[in-house]
Amino acid sequence: MSFFSIIKNWFTEAPHFEGTITATELIGSRIQKVTISLPSPVATQFPVGCYVQAMTSGVVPRAYSVATADTTSFTLLVSFGGRGAGARFFADTPVGTVVKCYGPFDDFPYRAGTGRSKIFFATSTGVAPFRRMVEEALNEGLEATLILGTPKESDIAFRSDFEEIARTNPYFHFIPVLSASDPLWQGARGYVTDQVSGKTELLRKSDIYICGVPMMTLSVLNILKKEGVPEAQIFVQKFG
Template sequence: MEHNLHYNVSTKFIRYKHMFTIENQVSGKVFQTKGKDNILNDALARGLNFPYGCQKGFCGKCKAIIIEGEVGYVGEIPSGITPEEVAEGMVLLCQCKAKSDVTLVVAELDSVADIEVRTFPCKVRSIKHFNHDVVQVFLKILGSESLQYLAGQYIDLIHPDFEPRAFSIANAPSNTSLIELHVRLIEDGKFTNFIFNELQEKSLLKIEGPKGDFYFREKSKKSIILVTGGTGFGPVKAMIEHAIETKSRRMIHIYWGVRDEKGLYTDLPEQWAKSHENISFIPVLSQANSAWKGRTGYVHESVLADFEHLVDYEVYACGPPAMVKAASNTFVKRGMFKENFFSDAFEFSFEGNTL
């Protein structure tokens, strides 16, 4: 049995149409849906950070107030919301579907302080070797739950035989229980050697997260420079995918520094640059051979060569500590404000042989 709830439905909504418009009065963000999935899934799939927890209608973390429009539940109204709350126009976004245009009120997550760190059991869905020292791992969170995070954050990967190891999340924070990691093989690193050479599909692991204050600042209007080294591309990928999903029109300049052409383990940046006029991509090789016709040297130096002033830019730097430090020191001299520099340095040296 399907339960429909009506809240201040005006005549402009009493009509049939193939797409409904959902507007959050708090943020002013708008998206469209066919009403086939619940409103939470539709919002997250479009890059909006609506809050959620269990996604089963029990915890109540996805509550929102409907100002105008019609929504419906399949089956009984979930236990995570009381009859009194329903009478006040409140709904559970993880369970209700749009039946008309809907105006709602919900506080979207926009900082790491808004998101609870949790532990999830997961199963290895797939393993793909990008090149000789980078592997892509997809982890499927068990059950119907998902990890809520901001683009750029990381998780701790937990295996009983090793110390927990931090890996950046490489896919956008849409509503999926799949977590993508880009893992670089570290010499004498026990955990990364295990992942690279021994980890099998369907293996069981745990993740804990999200963690870290390296994340995409959506409210800013400044143009963006992304400086990444090696597998620092992983969280950059999550940020770009999120920007594309949310239809951001901010100018985005990607600089990816690697040792040689093998280090450019995916052609996604080239695809983004070709498909989106607000995205540019510059690969930089530090040990290029004679056949390479592109940029060479240190990646931060290519940024300095292209931008005389950095006062109007936000910079996100992710990769080896030396790269991040060089970028921060030199970019400030070009006018970049320190508060506009966000970084995540991959500190391998402090972890010894526990990797």
């Protein structure tokens, strides 16, 4: 079977639907938050951690993690730092546009029932799957730490949601880390990997989820290996 027939069959056979953009919002200078409504309500919302393949400009497939979902719609965070094909499509496309989507694909699920605390490492739009995973962990009564790397304060997606959860739930620790922060920024600076020194015990007793740019993923994996975190406790979304 040729490469092209494999791709053609994959797209023919995969579940798909026509979604409609119902809201689109610029977050900072690099992220478009896009809400897409489903053609009809579903009995069960899209799984936590899943992604969809959106056919941008009608023909260019791009994968995006589902950040929030209910039975009638879901939300994506689209990075357009590099202004690639998918980025340009979502930055320029107005409310009301129909987008064909394949999925949802559920290859980065939240692992319930391990009893271990959770540490989520993300950069920029890589925070998308963690918007709901944080709540899953807290619903299980587990400690959850979100370490989110991004250049500037204005680029922190779901900031008010995470701050509100942290304010009301002592088990949640939200650590935004800025690499190009304003001098007035009171929080952490640098990279997400700067936040793990001295946390060997916490790392070893936690499930670790990683989602974001390959450079961050590799750096975190390197640290986890050195710290002796068992591989069975590490889950990576292959974003880039």
